[in-house]
Amino acid sequence: MSSEAPVARWGSRIGVILAVSGSAVGLGNFLRFPGNAAENGGGAFLIPYFIAFVLLGIPIGWAEWTMGRYGGRKGLHSAPAIIGLWGRGAVPRYLGSIGVLVPLIVYFYYVIIESWCLSYAWDYATGGIGISADGDVTRQVAESGVYFTEATGSNVDGFVDDGGLHRAAWFWIIAFLLNAWFLYRGLSRGIETFCRWALPAMAVCALIVLARVLTLGTPDPALPDQNVQAGLNFMWNPDFSALLDFKTWLAATGQIFFSLSVGFGVIVNYASYLRKNDDVVLSSLTSSATNEFFEVVFGGMITLTAAVVFLGLTATQASVGGTFSTGFEALPVVFARMPFGNFFGTVWFFMLFLAAITSSLSMLQPVKAFFQEALGLSHKGTTALLLALCVGGNLFVLWFSKGLVALDTLDFWVGTFMIFIVAGTQIVCFAWIFGIDRGLAEARRGASIRIPNAFRFIMKYVSPVYLLVIFLGFCWYNLPPYVQSVFGEATDDSARRAVVYAWLLILGTIAMLLVVTAIGTRRWRAAGLDIDGRHDDAPGEAR
Amino acid sequence: MTTLAILFMLIAVTSVTTLAAWCYYRVLRRPPDAPKPDA
Numbered sequence: 001m002s003s004e005a006p007v008a009r010w011g012s013r014i015g016v017i018l019a020v021s022g023s024a025v026g027l028g029n030f031l032r033f034p035g036n037a038a039e040n041g042g043g044a045f046l047i048p049y050f051i052a053f054v055l056l057g058i059p060i061g062w063a064e065w066t067m068g069r070y071g072g073r074k075g076l077h078s079a080p081a082i083i084g085l086w087g088r089g090a091v092p093r094y095l096g097s098i099g100v101l102v103p104l105i106v107y108f109y110y111v112i113i114e115s116w117c118l119s120y121a122w123d124y125a126t127g128g129i130g131i132s133a134d135g136d137v138t139r140q141v142a143e144s145g146v147y148f149t150e151a152t153g154s155n156v157d158g159f160v161d162d163g164g165l166h167r168a169a170w171f172w173i174i175a176f177l178l179n180a181w182f183l184y185r186g187l188s189r190g191i192e193t194f195c196r197w198a199l200p201a202m203a204v205c206a207l208i209v210l211a212r213v214l215t216l217g218t219p220d221p222a223l224p225d226q227n228v229q230a231g232l233n234f235m236w237n238p239d240f241s242a243l244l245d246f247k248t249w250l251a252a253t254g255q256i257f258f259s260l261s262v263g264f265g266v267i268v269n270y271a272s273y274l275r276k277n278d279d280v281v282l283s284s285l286t287s288s289a290t291n292e293f294f295e296v297v298f299g300g301m302i303t304l305t306a307a308v309v310f311l312g313l314t315a316t317q318a319s320v321g322g323t324f325s326t327g328f329e330a331l332p333v334v335f336a337r338m339p340f341g342n343f344f345g346t347v348w349f350f351m352l353f354l355a356a357i358t359s360s361l362s363m364l365q366p367v368k369a370f371f372q373e374a375l376g377l378s379h380k381g382t383t384a385l386l387l388a389l390c391v392g393g394n395l396f397v398l399w400f401s402k403g404l405v406a407l408d409t410l411d412f413w414v415g416t417f418m419i420f421i422v423a424g425t426q427i428v429c430f431a432w433i434f435g436i437d438r439g440l441a442e443a444r445r446g447a448s449i450r451i452p453n454a455f456r457f458i459m460k461y462v463s464p465v466y467l468l469v470i471f472l473g474f475c476w477y478n479l480p481p482y483v484q485s486v487f488g489e490a491t492d493d494s495a496r497r498a499v500v501y502a503w504l505l506i507l508g509t510i511a512m513l514l515v516v517t518a519i520g521t522r523r524w525r526a527a528g529l530d531i532d533g534r535h536d537d538a539p540g541e542a543r
Numbered sequence: 544m545t546t547l548a549i550l551f552m553l554i555a556v557t558s559v560t561t562l563a564a565w566c567y568y569r570v571l572r573r574p575p576d577a578p579k580p581d582a
Contacts, residue, residue, distance in 0.1 A: 050558070238551050282566065285566055292562065
């Protein structure tokens with residue numbers, strides 16, 4: 001158990017901030033945010049977006065950091081144990097096991113997407129991805145789509161076994177080994193050291209691409225409408241009528257919620273390695289602000305601007321519906337038409353790879369901590385067990401690649417739906433069961449800045465209600481079309497089979513995590529740990 | 544590019560940049576941590 005081994009700690013304040021920022025900054029910042037904004041009111045989208053940031057993102061972030069640090073002080077580092085501690089009982093503890101399920105299952109597919117970024121970066125660095133530089137945009141988009149299909153196996157199941165190992169499998173192996181290496185190196189020497197290097201490198205890469213995009217001007221005089229201003233206008237021109245549509249608020253809140261990594265089970269784990277007097281208030285706000293900077297400045301000014309300049313409004317509008325279509329099909333056409341496109345393509349996809357690996361690393365550590373403290377395994381044993389599970393999960397997603405149905409199923413139900421449950425459980429435990437005044441008193445310990453008094457009301461009433469409304473809205477608007485897409489007449493048997501297998505994987509993982517939580521509960525009680533929060537020490541009091 | 548688009552872009556970009564800069568200023572101006580062991 002963790003108490004038998006030296007307790008892992010962060011090496012520095014800036015290290016943990018960059019690690020949490022690295023967890024939050026991912027592909028969604030660069031690819032999902034601009035599409036979401038353009039589809040939902042452009043500049044007007046930023047109004048519900050920033051409201052959700054203040055009422056949901058910042059408060060839940062503060063709650064998670066505080067819960068994690070408090071749990072760590074009591075010798076607990078996993079989401080089930082920490083949420084059980086704050087919720088004072090078995091129900092929150094077992095609900096908290098979803099805080100392990102989410103990072104584990106998301107890792108199963110996220111590292112695959114990460115390997116796509118690596119493969120694209122490699123191909124651009126070694127001569128491009130084979131899209132003809134001149135010619136019709138429609139043909140180039142088609143060529144880009146063919147390349148994406150070939151690289152990801154989205155046209156057939158089992159593509160990784162093509163008589164040998166498909167090249168996509170090799171890139172997965174490289175990405176997987178890199179994750180395994182940093183995990184094995186440990187919290188400070190592995191994850192923190194890498195994030196301290198990767199976050200600034202991402203910012204430099206993004207600045208290079210941003211500078212290039214903003215100086216594109218009007219590259220084709222024959223098409224005067226395709227210029228930088230038109231691109232920025234497409235992204236930022238406000239359509240205030242969109243504010244009357246609930247879906248705009250749903251999209252904006254969802255973007256904030258998923259982008260900040262709240263409800264992922266990551267922050268409670270990362271914060272549990274803080275010392276009792278380490279600041280959580282400013283650290284949480286700084287990591288959130290870092291995420292917003294990458295999202296609004298880089299995500300909001302690069303992706304769609306470049307797309308409009310080279311593809312035109314029509315083709316860009318067609319691509320904004322999905323993260324993959326924007327990032328992996330439309331942007332390669334942009335690089336094909338851009339001077340020195342291979343260089344900028346390399347920089348862009350390497351930046352996406354860094355964004356992805358800092359996120360995927362953060363998914364492994366919470367699961368590792370859970371197995372380590374619940375089963376009493378050693379560092380090496382836990383790492384081996386976790387990596388074995390991940391190999392199985394990754395191979396499942398790699399194999400059932402047709403239409404990316406298995407990946408979508410895991411993303412929809414675990415990477416989206418279940419995050420609401422974890423976040424809701426956490427904010428209720430913080431504000432209602434542990435108590436808002438005790439929770440805020442604990443948050444203020446060692447704080448570098450003051451939490452405004454208004455957040456007492458916001459965290460107790462507004463955040464839980466806001467979250468509930470958005471969750472119900474998500475179910476109302478998104479579940480029916482999703483179910484129709486899976487079980488409708490247009491869906492073929494292989495897609496249905498992938499959905500069934502993905503659900504078996506989810507249910508099997510849930511069962512395994514519940515059993516491990518039960519085993520952990522016995523171990524924690526036997527070790528005398530206060531897993532039910534019965535030792536009512538004053539908040540902020542040293543133990 | 545419309546005036547409103549420029550306005551929204553400038554406000555959004557300035558807001559998040561200022562917030563991030565202020566946060567890092569507050570974080571980095573605190574005295575450095577003592578060396579800590581790693582597990």
